[in-house]
Amino acid sequence: MARMSDLESVFCRTAPWRRFARRHVLPRVLSDDPIGPDVLEIGCGSGAMAAAVLTSRPEVSTLVATDVDPAMVHLASRTLTPHGDRARAQQVDASTLPFADATFDTAASWLMLHHTIAWEAVLAETFRVIRPGGRLVGYDLPDSTRTRFIHAVTRSTVRMIPADDLARELHRIGFSVVEVEPLGLLGAYRFAAVR
Numbered sequence: 001m002a003r004m005s006d007l008e009s010v011f012c013r014t015a016p017w018r019r020f021a022r023r024h025v026l027p028r029v030l031s032d033d034p035i036g037p038d039v040l041e042i043g044c045g046s047g048a049m050a051a052a053v054l055t056s057r058p059e060v061s062t063l064v065a066t067d068v069d070p071a072m073v074h075l076a077s078r079t080l081t082p083h084g085d086r087a088r089a090q091q092v093d094a095s096t097l098p099f100a101d102a103t104f105d106t107a108a109s110w111l112m113l114h115h116t117i118a119w120e121a122v123l124a125e126t127f128r129v130i131r132p133g134g135r136l137v138g139y140d141l142p143d144s145t146r147t148r149f150i151h152a153v154t155r156s157t158v159r160m161i162p163a164d165d166l167a168r169e170l171h172r173i174g175f176s177v178v179e180v181e182p183l184g185l186l187g188a189y190r191f192a193a194v195r
Helices: 006-012 015-030 048-056 070-086 119-129 145-154 163-173
Strands: 038-042 062-067 087-091 104-110 130-140 176-182 189-194
Touching: 015 048, 038 048, 038 119, 048 062, 048 070, 048 087, 048 104, 062 070, 070 087, 104 119, 119 130, 119 163, 163 176, 163 189
Parallel strands: 038 062, 038 104, 062 087, 104 130
Antiparallel strands: 130 189, 176 189
């Protein structure tokens, strides 16, 4: 599994990013989607989105925030400390999730699928650990000249995902009620699917 560049990793640790995520991103990607009580976040980075979910969604009783990068897991653990036993951070490779089938009501992927390279395997694993009737929610960046340029400048290893390809793959894996739509924020798209 690929990792973010050092520059992106530093950016994800900043207070401005956490504020931006809480104020502008989370309301657009979650809206009124039902989630919880058991939530898995794949690629949690600093834990900013996980903390925002826990703060805004009291129905979430357990949130497991995962990341392949041990430095991010450490930071997420610190970020999630105020939420007590409702949250934990764990180092995990998303293409081989260490959770039993049908463990979570919701899985979330916030701006990280394009970093996984083998995103199809990540989606298949995510499908496996979501309970029947559960949801996958998240957002990512489109495959565009701008996003390829940004990642070239930051020297990140990525595999950008066209929105149509994501929708097709979600259907192929077995998700139903698949929605992939523009987020209205930096060209990103929001996605949601039901298992």
